[in-house]
Amino acid sequence: MTRYLTHRLLLALPTLLGVAVLIFIMLRVVPGDIVELKLRGEGGNVTQDVVERERARLGLDKPLAAQFGDWMVGLVTLDFGKSMWTERPVVDEIGLRFKLSFELAILSMLIAVAVALPLGTVSALLRDTWIDYVVRFVSVAGLAMPAFWLGMLMILALLHFFNWLPPITFTPLWQDPVANLSQLIWPALAVGYRYSAVVTRMLRSSIIEVMNEDYVRTARAKGMRERIVIGRHALRNALLPTTTVVGLEFAFLIGGLVVTEQVFNLNGLGKLFVQAVTRNDFTLVQGLVMLVATVSVLVNLAVDLLYAVLDPRIRYR
């Protein structure tokens, strides 16, 4: 097991390296210049000399190879540099928002799983009854409705019915859970709904498939109660493909919730990402991309490990 983990983590290194190289090249190829934007963006009239000096200060005048070398050295020493715009360390900029985004992703996932497990199971077992139709309608609606639009409706409803709006400033969960949740539960619901729709549909179809398996028939032939047939024999097998979907969606939520964050006025990674890209803040974009890539790799590893827990046929050595 330890060997397997080490092995997987070592294999992640080339993946991350590839991402680092790609994002470096892509940023340099795309037109746009942070110094121009910073100094002249708002109509400021500065001399070419000032621009050149600023470029030199940021290290943008060095040859690409040298810049790349700096980036690689920084990566290895876990030094992601400073934001070219705010001058604050990239790690601080990200760290400030990561807590919020991470908590939001976790909350959404919990909501999604809590909703999808019963709904998917019930809808599969009562296939083609009115309950199934209702669940299917609800989950298709969840797929069709953008989370930000649902979020806007929620905000309007809160304002209209309770004359109240969720707080804007982030309070860490362990400092004041009520304040924290009263801010984050709404976007989590909006995002979790869509998330749950994906998981519900996956779970429904895998349960339907599993219920036709021979071993479910065997369990019934043994005279097991239906509750045990479903809970013990069917569900555990059906959870395997569902786990993959949960993991894939989760990786997306870190840094992918640009519009939802906008709607709820959250200071999250999505917003930071957009800012960094529009400002051509190379160091910050690079840092964010590396973060998202790392989370994806770790989530995939977590899914694979969970597989091994659920399925004895998978054993890692």
Add this chain to the structure above:
Amino acid sequence: MNPSSARHAEAPASQPDAGYLLAVSDLRVQFETSRGTVHAVDGVTYGVRRGETVALVGESGSGKSVSALAIMRLLPRTTARVSGEVLFDGRDLLALPAAHMRALRGREIAMIFQEPMTSLNPVLSIGLQLSEPLRAHLGLSEARARQRAIELLSQVGITDPEHRLRQYPHQLSGGMRQRVMIAMALSCGPKLIIADEPTTALDVTIQAQILDLLRDLSRRLGIALVLITHNLGIVARYADRVNVMYAAQLAEQAAAGPLFATPRHFYTLALLRSIPRLDRRRTARLATIEGLPPDLRDPAPGCRFAPRCAARIAACENVPRLAEIGPGHRSACVRAHEVAAAPEPAADSGARRRPAALPPLLEIEDLKKHFGVAAGPRAAMIRTPLVRAVDGVSLVIGRGETLGLVGESGCGKTTVGRLVVGLETPTSGRIRIDGRDIAGDAVRDFRGFRRKVQMVFQDPYSALNPRMTVGAFIAEPLLVHRLVPSRAAARARVTDLLRQVGLYPYMAERYPHELSGGQRQRVGIARALALEPSLIVCDEPVSALDVSIQGQVINLLESLRDRHALSLLFISHDLAVVRHICDRVAVMYLGKLMEFADRDTIYDAPRHPYTQALLDAVPVPDPAIEAARRPSRLKGEIPSPLDPPAGCVFHTRCPIATERCRREVPELRELSPGHHAACHNIGGAAA
């Protein structure tokens, strides 16, 4: 003939007499499908006494499995409609409340299913699955259930039961899993066990072990057994009484002896005549049952077998009735008393004249194929274990000769076939066709070589491309090899090929799903023939087909072989089929040849202990012969080809193994002209 039989059709065919543990009467199952109502079981009546073994025999789709599931009430309630009466120990199972029925399942009636690979839950341990019914039905504590589970596993012959309890199904072989299924069925001391094709997925030596075990245990514990099978040999060996099903109805009902000795239904007779016999020299082509079983959505009112029956008369259009024609012997045939007088099929040139010395077409010399097992990113980093799938096989097939290659799963017979066709590259050794070594340059001279050697695959359901019409499928090799000048010429050739394999030219427009299994296999044969090969490798060409269809395909292969002077490499696990069609037979075990000889030599006087055990394991469809046989059964399982035994690969299961066999690999020796065997302990040139 009974002109008034139609009037009686509504009444139950026979009243089950008292003393039956299970009395099924007029059982009917209908499935509602989008394309109409399928009458899957249509008025089936039979009884099972305490402690006896009753077989339900029939081809696929005859309703035998569905009727069993209906008795257990395991059919989906939404689509299946079940009616009739199933009395079990005085209670009507079909009328019981669901909770009572559940309490009965696994407790008083247990079931064993066909596929041991999929019938156990892959994510739950053997121990949990085995103790589940004990805890649910008998209320045993966890510790007591575990104790009992260990006892059960030892009872079904599983060694090291404590360890097995912690294992998961994928860690057990197919035979082991079926033993676990049997242990599970026995766990709560049932009165009746229904075994649905319990050994169809298993090798013949393991099949014999499992069925012997099931018979011995049920006899000792007084459990009644319903044995569902398509294999008449199994019926003859294990059943006390037999119900023959055809197209959702019972055709004939009798004790096993009379059924095989004097069948009273033309379907039973045709079935018995259409299977090749392991114990007899071939005297004639197989009698076949032409055509297909009827569509069960809207079957004609008369005898369902009549359209395929050579002895049909006008009265066959009346509704048949299962009538008593002897003590305990019932038949639904209006000419039941005339079946015995049906003429024997005419003998053909049974002993096919084979020239003494055929010029060799295919020569295989010391052929080896080793597979590395590890896959994925680590494969290159660690030393990978080898599977020696084929380990030094030498064979010769003469021009126009048919060589049978037999053995159990994992023996490497299929790999030999794939190597000969060029689907695998040998690790070492030579394959010569017409004197030219093709093992080395199979890839370079792909086309020229592929033309000469073609293959017919096992599973006609997956071997044809589902999105290609039959015509396009057969024409493809013609076009690839530019054997025809134009598409029109290709069409003409396809028409000709379809005729040769007994299909109609219009079928060229059809897609595979529109054809039956037998028709698809004919298409596969037509495709192989298209390139006018000199050798066709047939890999289990009939094992996926029903008995009556199997005979048709075997006869087709024989006549094509004779017409085109083809050589066949016939790979099969079915020893009776091989005896029927092959000139010579080679027996493989764990990648090595054990014995080869002329077919009658090998079947009448096998010398190698493995061949003898293999032949002993195959049941013969004749209860009289089965009763007289005192077969020695092979013990244990086939060792993993990953870790084959040292010395003679067979020594771990061999009844006559000595110390020498554990050390020294036996060479293949010629015992008598043309008869070779690899064994240290059999005499030299004895006849």
